[in-house]
Amino acid sequence: MNLIGRSFVFDDGNVIEVIQVKNREVDNETYPWVTYQIYQGNSLPRKLLMKEDEFINTFGHLFENK
Numbered sequence: 001m002n003l004i005g006r007s008f009v010f011d012d013g014n015v016i017e018v019i020q021v022k023n024r025e026v027d028n029e030t031y032p033w034v035t036y037q038i039y040q041g042n043s044l045p046r047k048l049l050m051k052e053d054e055f056i057n058t059f060g061h062l063f064e065n066k
Contacts, residue, residue, distance in 0.1 A: 001056065001063065003034060008062040015039040016059060021052060 007017035019035040032052040037045040050058070 001060065003055075003063060006063050008059075013041070016062065017045075018063075019047070 003018040004021055005018065007015055009015050015038070017037045017039070019037060021032050021034050023030050024033045033049050034052050034055040035047065035049055036055070037047050039045045
């Protein structure tokens with residue numbers, strides 16, 4: 001699933017947008033991590049990181065049909 005540059009707008013107007021997927025080394029093992037932003041109302045976006053498999057398990061259903 002190609003996530004880079006994709007976004008999803010929730011019914012309440014909040015947005016989740018994927019910025020990048022990049023390999024990062026943690027405890028001598030390399031994993032792909034997703035950098036994404038959450039926009040809520042008029043507030044500044046929050047930039048967050050999550051392992052790709054966790055991101056897909058949590059948010060993947062939002063990006064399946066696009």
